Amino acid sequence: MNTTAVEALRLEGITKRFGALTANDAVSLSLNKGEVVALLGENGAGKTTLMNILFGQYAADSGTVHVFGKPLPSGNSRAALDAGVGMVHQHFTLADNLTVQENITLGAEPLLRIRADRQGARQRILDLSEKYHLQVSPDARVGTLTVGERQRVEILKALYRDVRILILDEPTAVLTPQEADDLFATLRLAIADGLSIIFISHKLHEVMAIADRVVVLRHGKVTGGVATKDTDKAALAAMMMGTQAQPPKVAAAMPGAVLLQLDQVCTPDQGSAPGLKSVSLALKAGQIIGLAGVSGNGQAALADVVGGTAKPTAGTLTLNGDDRLDWTPRIAVQSGIARIPEDRHKTGTIADFDLTENAILERYTAPDFSKSGWLNWRAARDFANAIITKYDVRCPGPDTPIRLLSGGNMQKLILGRTLEAAPQVILANQPVRGLDIGAVHYVHSQLLAARARGAAVLLISEDLDEVMALSDVIHVISDGRLSPGFARGELTPAQLGLWMAGQGFEDEMKHAS
Amino acid sequence: MRLEPITDPSIARRLGFPFAALCTTFLIASLLAMIAGGNPFSVLGLILKGAFGSQFAILETLNRATPLIFTGLAVAVAFRAKFWNIGAEAQLYAGALLTVLLGTGALPWPSAALLPVLAVAAILAGAVLLLGPAILKTRFGVDEVVTTLLFNFIFLLFISMLLEGPLKDPMGMGWPKSERLIAEARLPRIAEGLRLHWGFGLAILSAVMIWIIQTRSTLGYEMRAVGLNRQAAAFAGIPVNRVLLKTALLSGGLAALAGFSEVAGVKASLTLDLSPGYGYTGIIVAMLALLNPLGVVVAALFVAGIFVGADSMSRAADVPTYLADMMLAIALLLMVLAIMLTRFRIVRD
């Protein structure tokens, strides 16, 4: 610990507006050398915007940034890097078709230099990865790496450029708990060498573990700051959300008949994303099945099979006891499967379509909405209006392009269009990602209501807390393999983390054979 | 700089930028006319007069607009689904070819029976021709821009081969030219003594029909969904590839009608200069119309007016007629820019 604190970074009065939205409102923040400050806040609180301003991706409307006492010009990433500020983005900024070394050295040398010192660069990367325990081959193509390895490349990128202040935006979102521990070990080594870190997260236990100090951002404003040694998780949660937010209390449920059954289903790998490896799963009426796992371990493949966008290449899919050989999205919808897609902007809705057009997207061929190829717009609009009223979609009207709606209202429309058909099976893929707390509660209450009336729900989420709070049974998915189901409360988060990291599957195989 | 979406653009913005684009086009055209030694005002005046200044001029413009409405619709329909059909030129000739094959005496029927058959045959020919690139795209993922472009060259050589071989008119004095259509295969004039044929009527009818299909039918809904967001369309269960194939059939058929209308309405025979690039100009027409089928009619009149006007201006003012092509290319580029600016604001940061 430094006894005489050197100020590494000072943000003062940073304000940034996007149209009518004020993303940052006079935010001030400071960071000492060797210190870890956690920036805590809900989705949309303005954390990422603030860090993008610090890193020069955006220019602030007003306010100043000082790095080691020197002012930093606004909106200039190059200047930020030169001053020693590095950032690991939540969505990695790596080029898949280039090698690790190429990704790391990109932009580190003057562009017009004829000869690049590739041998020297390679050696330096090897030295850094040795020193900070960031094992990764400089010659590997990034596209072939796992998510954890890619993050090591991102950190190496920053260390290679001698950054003195490192911004980490939700670095553990894609890691297993064990990988996250490795990351923290690396960070502690770097901190010992004088690195200062801003750590963005909403996982409170991590914040408590790594940070010296917490700054809470709410609605673009700093609403609190506290040293971690003077607080606890509950107090932080209260600061972050304003009101004491608790996961919903869920009563145990009595499951009914099996509605959808997957039996030894396989699908091919999609690039670096694994396909399903002999997955068997039974979705029962009146039950929520949670799927835990690190992103990119086959969740997408499973969602595709259940939702009808992919067919099993081996194994069977049985719905209400009938084998389904012909399986398309349309057949899935017509057979009573409700689908809440992972990405509501790219796959759930068509941004330039209005609410009416989006409301009938899955069912425009149904006799309610069209006859012999001609649409009944009146019926479609009535349907959209019904959803707007019943699901409280805040919007000017059914003719509004859906891109003008907030994420929460967009999700309500998707919920409405799919739940209005009283589906038997609900596929909820990341249903609350990016939503504010009110919308999260609404979505969860709708899923629980569907369970109560006898629907089978498959909840896929990367947020372990969400899965554990809502699910009657939890399966873990890792590298396309599915763990056995664990009843509510059967395993601790750490035990689930081991399964997420792939341990236990081998024993399971042995056991089965 | 950065582009920031405007959630709810004002009417002034939505009309102002396209209008400014057109004004800038005319401004640049004036400068270009000055370079050629013409008086900018008189050059623009001459173009306007040549296009709309007399009954003859207006009819000429309407005649010239007819094939452009068809090719413009062909492009608008395809681009709406983000299917990049740049092959309207070849499809136009395919339609013309079928018209000549069946209309020079092979089917000795009265007009009322023959003309619909010729039109349908032309539509089928154009549709089938575009089906090739469409299947290459949906089955093999081959970019349709390049294949449709290359098809233009291949098909024109094919027509040239036919015109110098089996289709050659023995009375043509050696010119590569087909026999003339029989009288029953000619499209009648809209009014006695008026140099405007029913191809124009058919073009207007087609525009209205396409508009109805796009706004009222499930196919139109599917085509728009596929064009705006293919991923979401596929997720929702829209059969994307089948929609693309249907789009190709419709687009190719529309472009082929341009060939039918030019042969049956104007030229009466097939030559290699039947189309001075109507297929390519259709892209400009469609873009200026913002891909709206009814807008295509207006845009085609505008484009045809510039061509007709530039022809007569060129004779009067000694400014090369290529000024018209330049104006249209500039209008196209400025219009796509203007449309973007109606929805995005440029932010400095």
Add this chain to the structure above:
Amino acid sequence: MEIVEILFTASFWAAAIRIASPLIFATLGEVICERVGVLNLGIEGIMVAGAFAGWMAVYSGTGLWIGVGVAMVVGMVFGLLHSTLTVPFGLSQHVVGLGVTLLATSSTYYAYRLALPEVTTPPKIDAFQPLEIPFLSDIPMLGEALFSQTPLTYLAFILVGIVSFVLYRTPLGLAVRAAGENPNAVAAQGLSVTAIRMGAVMVGSGFMAVGGAFLTMSAFDSFFFEMVNGRGWICIALVVFGSWRPGKALLGAVLFAAFDALQIRVQQTSFGTLVPYQIFLMVPYILSILALVIMSRRAEVPAALMVPFNKGER
């Protein structure tokens, strides 16, 4: 067989290299554009403009190399137009590319009519002459085929080496490739995606124009309308065929030109006279489509090709 004999004549291969040269320039230009993430459909029109600009400069009295430079600059101007609209403004690369082709073609014809209002047959210039490389040109077969070409052909081959070196060995080339793979990665390293993309499109467009100028200054000695005749579109297919690599694109261009040279010669054989000549003329276009179909399966498309980059948007 007559056809097999043709393949073993030096003059056949010399012709193939000559036919390949403009394609090499233009394909190289398109490779650079697409590698940085921009599909440049302006290629056809830029070749027309380059053909005219280089030839016109020489006709007005400049030296041949100055003419090449003028063509390059004209190409870069159209590249600037294209990239301004497609990079910072993010407009549809399809539409802008076609628009640039239409504009470049029509403005070339306009300029031609203004510069030479009266002529019926276009005047000739003293074009590049074959330059026999000492010693190398004496090698049997290879000497006549490869080393008795005009200086512009040599430039085309040298350029392939230079572009390969820059793309794969220098920091600049790395930035260019990265911008075509993931522009966010480039921006996150403090580089300007806009500047890199615009610069690459301008240079690439310049090469396309030099490819056009080859036609008027080396292959022929005057300018005709329609003389580019779809070569630009063929180059787009060659880029795919060459998997976006300069060396493979060169190979594709030569292979393609060999087929083209072959069909010209087969036309004159006893077999060739039985077939309508249009069939032979179709061959290059059909080959291009076949090349696209064959390669489309395994092609390694730059991941961010045709994906506009808007700062702060993910």
